[in-house]
Amino acid sequence: MSKQMQCHGGQMGIFGCRFSLYPMDSDFVPIILGALEKTDTSAVWSASDALSTVYRGGLDNVVDAVAALLLNAWREDCHMVLEGQFSEGCPGDVTADLPKSLDPSCPNRESIGEIHFPVSCKLALYPMGTKDYMPLILQVKGMAEEHGLRLNHIHYATRVDGDVQQVFSYLEAVCKLSREHASHYALHFTISMNSPTEE
Amino acid sequence: MSKQMQCHGGQMGIFGCRFSLYPMDSDFVPIILGALEKTDTSAVWSASDALSTVYRGGLDNVVDAVAALLLNAWREDCHMVLEGQFSEGCPGDVTADLPKSLDPSCPNRESIGEIHFPVSCKLALYPMGTKDYMPLILQVKGMAEEHGLRLNHIHYATRVDGDVQQVFSYLEAVCKLSREHASHYALHFTISMNSPTEE
Numbered sequence: 001m002s003k004q005m006q007c008h009g010g011q012m013g014i015f016g017c018r019f020s021l022y023p024m025d026s027d028f029v030p031i032i033l034g035a036l037e038k039t040d041t042s043a044v045w046s047a048s049d050a051l052s053t054v055y056r057g058g059l060d061n062v063v064d065a066v067a068a069l070l071l072n073a074w075r076e077d078c079h080m081v082l083e084g085q086f087s088e089g090c091p092g093d094v095t096a097d098l099p100k101s102l103d104p105s106c107p108n109r110e111s112i113g114e115i116h117f118p119v120s121c122k123l124a125l126y127p128m129g130t131k132d133y134m135p136l137i138l139q140v141k142g143m144a145e146e147h148g149l150r151l152n153h154i155h156y157a158t159r160v161d162g163d164v165q166q167v168f169s170y171l172e173a174v175c176k177l178s179r180e181h182a183s184h185y186a187l188h189f190t191i192s193m194n195s196p197t198e199e
Numbered sequence: 200m201s202k203q204m205q206c207h208g209g210q211m212g213i214f215g216c217r218f219s220l221y222p223m224d225s226d227f228v229p230i231i232l233g234a235l236e237k238t239d240t241s242a243v244w245s246a247s248d249a250l251s252t253v254y255r256g257g258l259d260n261v262v263d264a265v266a267a268l269l270l271n272a273w274r275e276d277c278h279m280v281l282e283g284q285f286s287e288g289c290p291g292d293v294t295a296d297l298p299k300s301l302d303p304s305c306p307n308r309e310s311i312g313e314i315h316f317p318v319s320c321k322l323a324l325y326p327m328g329t330k331d332y333m334p335l336i337l338q339v340k341g342m343a344e345e346h347g348l349r350l351n352h353i354h355y356a357t358r359v360d361g362d363v364q365q366v367f368s369y370l371e372a373v374c375k376l377s378r379e380h381a382s383h384y385a386l387h388f389t390i391s392m393n394s395p396t397e398e
């Protein structure tokens with residue numbers, strides 16, 4: 001994290017995603033690096049370490065970049081998982097490590113908008129700092145089917161299955177609803193592609 | 200989730216972990232299945248789907264089983280990641296899908312206690328239902344060095360590096376502290392082994 005912190009305190013509008021891509025393939029390094037390089041990160045601030053990568057910026061631009069990363073990584077014959085956490089409004093956050101603008105520009109949208117394949121996703125939403133957080137979590141579960149996704153209740157998480165574009169559209173809608181109800185929230189998600197497990 | 204729900208409502212004492220193992224190896228299926236089979240799950244309730252596995256039971260027994268899963272999976276030449284979430288006290292939880300007893304028995308402890316290797320771990324703690332959650336998060340960061348771990352502050356998470364036994368001992372201590380301060384909490388963690396990334 002930058003040592004040049006301009007001021008402390010969570011602010012709505014500074015949105016981020018910490019994520020990791022796991023290709024279940026012995027040739028994983030070029031798959032990960034290739035996807036990172038192919039993704040247009042001009043609208044986000046980014047940093048990587050050995051465990052994960054973080055994108056920070058406006059909500060639309062961060063979701064655009066994370067979706068592009070996954071869509072750029074996908075290949076027909078490879079089981080791959082993207083683990084991530086969207087977060088906004090943490091009281092410990094700083095107004096540093098940001099792109100030039102938080103305005104929506106979504107530079108990847110055109111190149112990725114027509115790519116479709118099925119995924120499975122589990123998610124867990126944490127609206128922080130409020131006693132009354134369960135209604136939002138239940139509302140979010142209810143939204144999955146409106147987005148064309150199949151919903152399953154599982155312990156500690158919600159599972160949705162459907163097209164990759166619908167899953168990202170749903171995750172984005174969950175964040176946009178959550179920012180209206182909580183000054184700080186986190187949404188953990190795991191998206192799996194080409195799993196060989198039959199259910 | 201079981202349809203035979205005996206009653207609703209989160210209770211401290213019913214602890215769980217949903218986790219996934221990601222071997223970055225084209226031969227990932229036998230690595231995952233081998234580790235699951237080698238782990239003694241007699242003290243937990245477990246269920247698997249295409250995305251993840253869940254263990255439920257008493258805190259000590261669930262941590263024992265998850266640690267064993269990772270230690271049983273480890274091999275010298277394979278980059279592998281375990282993603283998981285510990286959780287306790289969710290108001291939507293049920294008093295079903297449980298082992299016979301929540302009493303500590305830790306059947307894997309003897310077989311795994313002497314295995315050591317270095318890991319990197321990132322974690323994010325969510326104490327729910329309280330406005331005053333930041334002091335606990337800061338206290339938990341401070342505990343990392345007491346457990347012999349190197350601490351790094353990163354956006355949206357805390358990173359710790361050290362021996363695998365110390366990391367699990369730390370994660371267990373974080374849960375035991377959190378249950379004293381929050382009626383519901385979740386601890387997300389990602390443990391990476393044999394990463395080829397030099398830092």
